Amino acid sequence: MGQQKIRNMEEFAAVSGISRPTLSKYFNDADSVRRSTRERIEAALSQYDYRPNVYAVNQNRRKTRNIGVVVPNLADPFFSEIGREVELACLAAGYSPILLSSHGKPAQERANLDSLRALKPAGVLLAPFGKASDRGAIERFCKDVPVVTFDANVEGVCEAFVGTDNFQSVELIVEYLCRSGEPPCFFEMKTPSNPNANKRRQAYLEAMERHGFAPKIHQVPGEGWNFEEIGATEGGRLISAGAFETDTVLCSNDRLAIGMLSAAYELGVRVGHGKDCVMRIAGQDDHPFSRYTCPPLTTIAQDYGAIANRAASTLFRIIESETRLAEREETVFDGKLVMRASA
Structure with a gap:
């Protein structure tokens, strides 16, 4: 017979005999529970077919580990590449990136921010359209969620900006x-x-x-x-x-x-x-x-890696300090000339 399918953490708590708060604590940080408890949980995980929904777990926390990443158009290889770098930076820091494309439409950018608000992200990395963006919508979003913009600068809005000079x-x-x-x-x-x-x-x-x-x-x-x-x-x-x-x-x-x-x-x-x-x-x-x-x-x-990592590290610093920046930060990296055969 196959493993018993467990649908949620309540069911897993019932079959494992371990309280739901203890399980939540374990899934948030395994080293935060006693070794004997950790061994019991891991034995139960090997016995039953259960893996927690990371997004659902995050939503039940006061502060989630979700990071929204919004780019203008993922069909553009430039934004695919820089979006990939940002995703990797988030994963390396222990955050769960949620990558959304605005598909070249400013209205979709606004809709993406509305969707992220419902997910209660710890912060958002936004590559905006710029003048075509709904500045008011971004300003309202930034009041509730830490936001760092990259690539295109909406001046005076959000915690920080990172891009190319x-x-x-x-x-x-x-x-x-x-x-x-x-x-x-x-x-x-x-x-x-x-x-x-x-x-x-x-x-x-x-x-x-x-x-x-x-x-x-x-x-x-x-x-x-x-x-x-x-x-x-x-x-x-x-x-x-x-x-x-x-x-x-x-x-x-x-x-x-x-x-x-x-x-x-x-x-x-x-x-x-x-x-x-x-x-x-x-x-x-x-x-x-x-x-x-x-x-x-x-x-x-453009130095994709430097832009992505500085934008991400700036956002992580804001999230982990639990305070907003006293002054808006702007960081621009130098471009590098690449001489090839066309010119």
Whole structure:
């Protein structure tokens, strides 16, 4: 005969002869009960088919071990990668991450926060949409739950922010492109999905001025998260029309650049450093696919691990101290230039 199926902790307490409070204490921290009691519980666990629902156990505590993680779009490999890093940081610290995607929709971001509120999380790590976010909803949520934002900064809201220094990063790649060839034009969407795009445009303007070149910005129609399609369609249109004033294009993000590389290939335009190459294309973010494009994409790498671990450790510090920060913290990491064959 198979093991008796136990549905909940009450039933397990009845068959094991161990009180429910003692079982809860054990499942929260096995070393917190006496050795003899721990051995009895572990013997009962081996005898009966029971494992506690970690989320249900958490909900019965005054302070749970659940950490909400909300990102704009898990279909975007950038957020998949940084979300993975955040999940690993939570697990390593003994927290249970609950990863939610807003699927590119600000209304879903608000719905995700409402869902998390019902789960009573110990804290939340949020990569917001920025200006498209419901600022009031985030502010109300932050009054009840410790929140650290990452990637995109909603200034003045939540306990802390962790991200990349866009001004340092853009200066780094503009300086390289100017030094190694013609100064870059800047390619972006008119309606960016992420506030980092606005900072990158401003950083480009300032960097070009410092290097003594006139900025050339090309904004194209498009919104949402179909970056590759926009880069291919609109970038291809500009290449065909000879609209770029120099042979070098710096894209607002790697996904736009990947689309433009595809358009250049379709048009028979050689991209890179070789004698038969007539165009250089660069991006920003070091998207997980950027090293595998043809040619591989020159870009700026964000330190996913550093951002994820600093955001998580800051949130854990707030949770474990049981006090809010006296002042809002902002931490930005430098980007790293990654030189590949495209520029």
